[in-house]
Amino acid sequence: MSATYLQALLSGLSVGGIYALIALSFSITFTTTKTLNFSQGEFVSFGAFVGLSVLLLLSGTFDFNAVPADASAGLKFPIAVATAGVVVGVVGIFIFLLAVRPFAGKPGMSWVMSTIGFGIILQSLGLVVWGPAVVNVPAPLGEGVIRIFGAGVRSQELVVLVSAIVIMLVFDQIMRRSLLGKAMRAVAFSPQVASLMGINVTLVMVGAFVMSGVLAGFAGVMVAPISTASLFMGLGFSLKAFAGAIIGGLNNPRGCIFGGFMLGVIESFVGLWHSEWREISVFVLIILVLAVRPDGLFGARTVDKV
DSSP: OHHHHHHHHHHHHHHHHHHHHHHHHHHHHHHHSSSOOTTTHHHHHHHHHHHHHHOOOHHHOOOTTTTTTTTTTTTTTHHHHHHHHHHHHHHHHHHIIIITTTTTTTSSSSSHHHHHHHHHHHHHHHHHHOSSSSSSOOOOSSSEEEEETTTEEHHHHHHHHHHHHHHHHHHHHHHHHSSSHHHHHHHHHHHHHHHHOOOHHHHHHHHHHHHHHHHHHHHHHHHHHHHHTTTTTTHHHHHHHHHHHHHOTOOHHHHHHHHHHHHHHHHHHHHHHHHTHHHHHHHHHHHHHHHHHHOSOOOOOOOOOO
């Protein structure tokens, strides 16, 4: 029985790592620009297929119906992850310039519909290029099961967990020690004051959407060997990641990370009891947390500003 619980814990932490990465990407744009990218799910899916395309090109083929078993072997998978991050990061520039900046600071929430519309366009372009097929992506360390104290864990789950932790630690250091991180925190505190201090506020906001896109691209490629790659895969992950961000506190990046991991673990353990209750547990948890802490478990109390 203990092996079953350990397996559920490791699987939950693995999926929670993906939720945490995407939740962190929501937090970056929210704290910096006070807006959210509601096409983040499409960014995840787009990143998965960019990464898959790189894997196929490095394998000397472009047949999505016959992905070689060794397509992710060696350095191919890290190259695919890095490329997807860069490409989706560039797409983040376009969504800020075309779908967020024209509406930011204006009455209403036009940027909500514009970001959703941008996601629909991105998904449509993906369907034209890659089609609607679901593609099985080979794991870089093989499909074998690793035994840890009797618990069976897929190698990709461990890769996802370790990679997510490393990426989030690097990001945390960037935010707290680099000039870019300090500039982003200054803009998050007050764009007007940051501008008076000589910080290029627009450039920092663009950087926030780039970093958000990079995280989404990373998440898409890393989770593809577990869930398969599909242009519709990102919606479910982004919704649960957003739930994790709400639970942890959208204005607290570390809180978002905690919320993502916590949601993955709870979802995994609920699945042991009753798989149909996994989805319900997510929204029950949100309601309970928001009833007690409207700003999330670790979110700072916010005051509306005019």
